[in-house]
Amino acid sequence: MDKETAQERKRLLKELGTLGNMIRGTLVHTQRKCGSKGCHCMTGGPLHDVRYLTISTHHARNRTVHVERSIEDEVVRGIASYKRAWEILEELGRLNLESLKAKARAEKAAKRGKAK
Numbered sequence: 203m204d205k206e207t208a209q210e211r212k213r214l215l216k217e218l219g220t221l222g223n224m225i226r227g228t229l230v231h232t233q234r235k236c237g238s239k240g241c242h243c244m245t246g247g248p249l250h251d252v253r254y255l256t257i258s259t260h261h262a263r264n265r266t267v268h269v270e271r272s273i274e275d276e277v278v279r280g281i282a283s284y285k286r287a288w289e290i291l292e293e294l295g296r297l298n299l300e301s302l303k304a305k306a307r308a309e310k311a312a313k314r315g316k317a318k
């Protein structure tokens with residue numbers, strides 16, 4: 203692994219360690235009636251804002267989790283951290299493969315040199 207690649211790898215690993223609580227999923231905003239008799243939403247007034255996290259699963263149906271307003275910001279940050287972590291993993295995978303390929307090329311070249 204060349205010095206530049208090693209430095210980039212180190213930087214990415216360090217950043218990965220700073221990402222905090224990661225959350226997988228997509229935050230969805232919608233509005234709905236609460237169902238309480240006498241509530242403004244049941245008599246033509248404004249509906250209630252609701253937020254939920256939809257998480258894809260290996261099964262056919264996505265999992266849906268209600269997100270309270272009080273934790274919305276943290277959930278949004280968690281989703282961003284998860285996305286960044288994924289990008290970093292992809293980049294690390296690319297760098298690691300690249301350096302292994304370079305190692306194989308160098309070994310092949312060294313062998314060829316010896317054979318002469």
Ligand SMILES: [Zn+2]
Nearest residue numbers: 236237241243
């Ligand atoms: Zn209501």
